[in-house]
Every structure is written in C-alpha cells, then in structure tokens.
Amino acid sequence: MKTIAIDKYGTAKEFYTAEMPQPVPQADEVLVKVHAFSINPMDIAGRMGALGAPFTDLWSFPLVLGWDFAGTVAQVGDQVTGFAVGDAVFGSVSSAHAANNGTYGEYVAAGTKELAHIPAGLSFDQAAALPIAGMTAYYGMKHNLNLQAGQKILIQGGAGGVGLFAVQIAKAFGAHVATTASENHREMLEQLGADEVIDYHQTSPAEVLHDYDAVFDTVGDIETGLKVLKADGQLATIAGQPTPEQQHDQQKKVAFQFTNGSSADLTALADLVTSGKIKLTLDVHDFTVENVIAAHETIEAHHTTGKIVIHVTD
Structure with a gap:
C-alpha cells in the first residue's frame, strides 16, 4: 500500500512516499481502507521524536505517523462485533501504534474502543477531522x-x-x-x-x-x-x-486532562455536526507527500485555523 513515511526524526522535509505491507488486524481490530485523515500537533511532535515512551519503544523506521482517520471497513477481526465489511467508520488508532500502522497510508488497523459509524450527512473528510x-x-x-x-x-x-x-x-x-x-x-x-x-x-x-x-x-x-x-x-x-x-x-x-473517549462520545460528537451545532472549518488537500509536508509546516508555524485534512480516496 502507498504510505507517506519518515526514515528518521527531523523536519517535515523527511517525509517521502513509500510502499509498505498492509497492516494485519488483530482479533479485536478492523482493517480500514482510509478515505481521509487529519493532521494534529501530536503528529508534529511524533515526527520530531519528541513524544518519548511508550511511542518510541514501539516505533521503528520506516515510520508511518497519524492517528485520525475515516474510511470503510475492509476486514473484521474474529472478536469484533458491531462492525462489518463495507461500514463507513471514523476514529483514531491506539496512541502508541506500531511503526507501519499510522493513518498516513491507504489502510490502517484499528481497535473499536474509539471507532464509530459515520452518520448520514457526514463526509469522510468531515469525519476525519473529528477524533483527536x-x-x-x-x-x-x-x-x-x-x-x-x-x-x-x-x-x-x-x-x-x-x-x-x-x-x-x-x-x-x-x-x-x-x-x-x-x-x-x-x-x-x-x-x-x-x-x-x-x-x-x-x-x-x-x-x-x-x-x-x-x-x-x-x-x-x-x-x-x-x-x-x-x-x-x-x-x-x-x-x-x-x-x-x-x-x-x-x-x-x-x-x-487525560482524554479517554469512547465510540459513544464519537457518535455524540458527529451528531452535533450533522445537527448543525458544530460547524467544521476544514482545509482539504490531496494525498501527496508535498501536501503532508506543507501541512506540517503550516501547523508548526501556527498558521492554521480549524483542521487540515488529507483526502486519500473517494
């Protein structure tokens, strides 16, 4: 699968396009085909190697960053209930995810604790902006x-x-x-x-x-x-x-604050958007290494208002 990865910690210029194997979901996880992901300040800290343990204990290079995603379920683990292949979902991967399981790629393996169905009226790009x-x-x-x-x-x-x-x-x-x-x-x-x-x-x-x-x-x-x-x-x-x-x-x-959200919280958050009580401010870009680099540099310069979303596929 196509990913945007780094081979060492450093500036946003370290990002490059890499082909990597699809993540393999565990029994309590789903494999999601990523349609969009958003970029957070946490991503910048990760790229710089500033997060420390437990992140650096699990990570190796090449490293795929990213936590927020929206997409469709491509595979369901044996222990998973409530989600099926083809479901439109959004959420975030485990904070200390494996090196090749960030969301800057075409597939991601995710647990169901912070995973929710995308309601009618919410696009993949909008849903990807919500989790963190x-x-x-x-x-x-x-x-x-x-x-x-x-x-x-x-x-x-x-x-x-x-x-x-x-x-x-x-x-x-x-x-x-x-x-x-x-x-x-x-x-x-x-x-x-x-x-x-x-x-x-x-x-x-x-x-x-x-x-x-x-x-x-x-x-x-x-x-x-x-x-x-x-x-x-x-x-x-x-x-x-x-x-x-x-x-x-x-x-x-x-x-x-240590945030310990749930699927129910994500659903309630999405409902606030679809009901018009939350208006999203999005800056959406195509899935290219140049756009990921620019997004990181923009966030580092504190020039963002709202969320930068990378659109992977329709």
Whole structure:
C-alpha cells in the first residue's frame, strides 16, 4: 500500500512516499481502507521524536505517523462485533501504534474502543477531522468539567483546532462562553457562538472575567485561568502541568486532562455536526507527500485555523 513515511526524526522535509505491507488486524481490530485523515500537533511532535515512551519503544523506521482517520471497513477481526465489511467508520488508532500502522497510508488497523459509524450527512473528510481534536474538546466539556446549561466557561485559545470545537460544544450545552483569541478571529468565533471574545494581546481575561464556573485551557496559561474561576470552580488543561500550589488554590479544582473517549462520545460528537451545532472549518488537500509536508509546516508555524485534512480516496 502507498504510505507517506519518515526514515528518521527531523523536519517535515523527511517525509517521502513509500510502499509498505498492509497492516494485519488483530482479533479485536478492523482493517480500514482510509478515505481521509487529519493532521494534529501530536503528529508534529511524533515526527520530531519528541513524544518519548511508550511511542518510541514501539516505533521503528520506516515510520508511518497519524492517528485520525475515516474510511470503510475492509476486514473484521474474529472478536469484533458491531462492525462489518463495507461500514463507513471514523476514529483514531491506539496512541502508541506500531511503526507501519499510522493513518498516513491507504489502510490502517484499528481497535473499536474509539471507532464509530459515520452518520448520514457526514463526509469522510468531515469525519476525519473529528477524533483527536473534537474528542478532546467533547471529553473536556462532557466528562471532565461536566458543563451544565447556564454555567459560565472560559476557553483559552478558542481559534485553535481543539478550541474551535470547545467553543461550539460548550455553546451547544447551553453555557455562556468566553474565549481568548487574536482580534482577527473575533468575527469567526462570534459566528460560532462565543458570547465574549477577548483579544489576549490587549487584555488579560483575568481583568474582565470573574466568578466563572469552568476554564478549559488549550494554551498553557493556568495561572490566568485560575484567576477567572469562582472559589469552587474547576479548570482542565491540555497544554500544561499544574503546579502543586495551583492544585491547592482554595477549593478550585485544576488538573491536566487525560482524554479517554469512547465510540459513544464519537457518535455524540458527529451528531452535533450533522445537527448543525458544530460547524467544521476544514482545509482539504490531496494525498501527496508535498501536501503532508506543507501541512506540517503550516501547523508548526501556527498558521492554521480549524483542521487540515488529507483526502486519500473517494
């Protein structure tokens, strides 16, 4: 099968086109013919060799990166139920996948814990954009922060890949949503439902927001987030490790989020898209090594808004 791989850690220029054997699914896995995959900051860290164990313990070269995918089931393991050959599915592969089992290829073997059927009205390109960024935001709102209608939440970094999902999911849950972003993203975020957009270049949210129920931090500014919270509020961060002092700030709860999503969460996330409560911002490109290189370089330069998707086949 065709893949886009690397032979060593380094810059995006290390990518090249390689023919590799199809992954062999285990008894509890399905083999998926990939129609689209999306690219995440995690991919960039993997390419640079910055993820460490357990990733580097399992990886060898040539290495196929990638986690998010959408496609059709080509083979079903003996222990798999609920999925059949020909099903349109989307999800993500195990975080520490084998070296030749990333999603930058024509086939991927995937477990069913974070695999879901693609609902009517959702394209492969749209579905491929959801798993890691969308699941991270959904898990934060639904399970970690337990966000309720009428509560107030600050989402730090609303224009990023995870932030765009978080703003819309929080709004769908009925919360009052404030977010930080550059001024050039204000109009877009307001159109997506943000009640307040704070230009962090000009104003600290701690100067204008008070007594918030929750903070979802995607930028690593935990200290500012804590100042926004009410005494018994809670903060979840995906971008930094709270210090012991921050973890014992009055009655406030602060913790790094470990996302443990499920098929049901993916299905709920997809339903929010098909119902129009989440609008996707996609930048779709064909399956070429040049486009993967450009995607990595764009994400590294922090020039993305929304998700970059690579379209493999119809």
